[in-house]
C-alpha cells in the first residue's frame with residue numbers, strides 16, 4: 001500500500017505564531033509514517049483576528065462610541081456597529097471564497113487521502129465550502145477543534161453538508177487509526193470522539209481528556225509560513241486545563257483541551273524548548289497554558305531551566321494569582337522569572353471589585369493581586385490584565401471600583417484587555433442562567449447561538465445613567481494604560497497575549 005497522504009487545514013490561523021494543535025496533529029501523523037501537508041490561509045496572505053492593535057490618541061473616543069453602540073437599545077445602531085465590525089474583522093472571515101479556491105487548487109493537484117480541518121467555530125462557512133469540495137472529489141474529511149467537546153455545539157454542527165465528520169476531544173494519539181478508518185471507508189462512529197446522528201438523536205461523544213500528555217511528540221511547525229510572521233515565536237504547552245478551573249464564566253476550561261487539569265513532566269517541557277529553539281532558531285516563546293503556575297513544580301523548573309534550554313530567550317505566559325498566595329509569584333520568584341527571560345505575564349483581574357470577583361468564583365483576593373502587580377512590575381515584567389464588564393450582579397459602584405483600581409495601579413499595569421461579558425455555551429454561568437433564571441432578574445433577552453458557543457443577553461443596568469457614566473470613566477483609565485509604551489523587552493510580544 002502506498003503511503004497515506006493527509007492534508008491538515010488550519011482554521012485557527014493566528015498571524016503571530018503557528019497553531020499548536022496543528023503542530024501536534026502533524027507530529028503524530030509523521031511519527032506514524034504518514035505524509036502530511038498543512039494548508040493555512042496565512043500561506044496565501046490571509047491572517048486571523050488582529051489582537052490588541054496599538055491605541056491611538058483618539059482611541060478613547062472610538063472606545064466610548066463603540067461601547068454606546070454595542071449596548072444601544074436601538075437595533076439599527078447595533079446592526080450598523082456589527083456591519084462596521086465585520087468590515088474591520090478578521091480578513092479570513094471575509095475571504096472564504098479565496099481560501100476555498102486555493103484549497104480546491106491544492107486538493108485537485110495533491111489528491112490527499114484524507115483532509116483534517118482544525119477550526120474555530122467562527123469559520124464554519126469556510127469549513128462548509130471546503131467540505132463540499134472534498135465531497136465532490138470523494139475525499140474523506142473531518143473537522144475538529146477547541147470547541148467540539150461541547151455536546152450543544154456538536155448538536156449544531158453534526159449535520160454539516162457533504163460527508164464531513166465532526167470530532168471532539170484531544171484525539172491526537174488516536175489519529176493514525178482514525179485516518180486509516182477514514183481512508184478505508186469504514187464506519188468512523190466506533191472511534192471515540194466522533195459525533196454522529198442516528199435515529200434523529202446526537203450520538204457518539206467527545207473523547208475524554210488525554211491523560212498521557214508526555215506521550216505526545218514535540219509539535220511539528222515545519223509547514224508554517226515562518227517568513228510571514230513578524231518574528232519567530234514558538235508556542236509551548238506544559239499542561240492542559242487550569243489548576244483553579246472554577247471561574248463561572250470561563251469557557252477555556254469547558255473547551256476541548258481545558259477540561260480537567262493535567263501536567264507534563266518538567267524535563268520534557270524544557271527538552272521541547274531546547275529542541276524548538278534549535279529547530280526554528282526561535283528565542284521567543286509563548287506558553288499557551290491557561291495558567292502556567294498551575295503546577296508549581298513545572299513553573300519553578302521553568303524559572304530555573306529556561307536560559308539553559310534556550311540561552312537568551314524571552315517568554316510570556318498567563319498566571320492565576322490565587323487568593324491564598326501559594327502561587328509561586330512571590331517577589332523573589334518574580335525576579336527569578338524575569339532573570340529566566342519572562343517579559344510579560346497576563347492575569348485575569350476581571351474586576352477591581354472584590355464582590356464581583358467573588359460572584360465569579362474567581363479565587364482571587366485583590367490585596368494579593370495588588371502585591372503581585374507591584375512585585376512583577378518592579379521585577380521588570382510587563383503585566384497585562386484581562387477584565388470583564390457587565391457580569392451579572394455588577395453595579396455602577398463596582399465599575400467605579402474597577403476604575404479606581406486601575407488608576408491606583410496605572411504604573412504597574414502595561415496593558416488591559418477589557419471585554420464585555422459574554423455568556424459562553426457550557427460554562428457554569430450559562431447553566432445557572434438556564435436552570436434558575438429567577439436568580440438573575442437583571443439578565444434578559446437570552447438568545448441561544450450554540451453553533452458559535454454563545455448565548456446573547458441583555459444586562460439591564462447598562463441602560464442606567466450611573467452605570468454608563470462609570471463605564472465611560474473606566475474606559476478612560478484603560479485607555480491611559482494602553483497608551484503607555486511597552487517595556488522594550490516585551491515589545492516583541494505586543495498584541496500576542
Ligand code: B12
Pocket residue numbers: 011012013014015017018019020021024047048049050051116117118119120121122142143144145146147167169170171172175237250251252253255256257258288289290424452453496497
Ligand atoms: C492560546 C489561545 C489563543 C492564542 C493562540 C491561538 C492560536 N490560533 O494558536 C491567542 C491568544 C492568540 C488566541 C486568540 C484567539 N482566540 Co484563542 N485560545 C487559546 C487557548 C487558551 C489555548 C489554545 C491551545 O493552545 N490549546 C491547546 C491545543 C492543544 O488544544 P486545541 O486547540 O483544542 O487542539 C486539540 C484538540 O482540539 C484536537 N484538535 C484540534 N483540531 C483538530 C482537528 C481534528 C481533525 C482532530 C481529529 C483533532 C483536532 O487536537 C488538539 C490536541 O489535542 C484556547 C482555550 C483552550 N482551552 O484551548 C482559546 C480558544 C481556542 N480561543 C478562542 C478564541 C475565540 C480566540 C479569539 C477569536 C479571541 C479574540 N476575539 O481575539 C482569538 C482568535 C485568534 C486567531 N485565530 O486569529 C476560543 C475558540 C472558540 C471557538 N469559537 O472555536 C477558545 C476555545 C477560548 C474559548 N474558550 O472561548 N487564542
Ligand code: SF4
Pocket residue numbers: 242243244245246247250251252253290291320348362
Ligand atoms: S483562572 Fe483563568 S483559566 Fe482558570 S478557570 Fe479562571 S478564567 Fe478559567
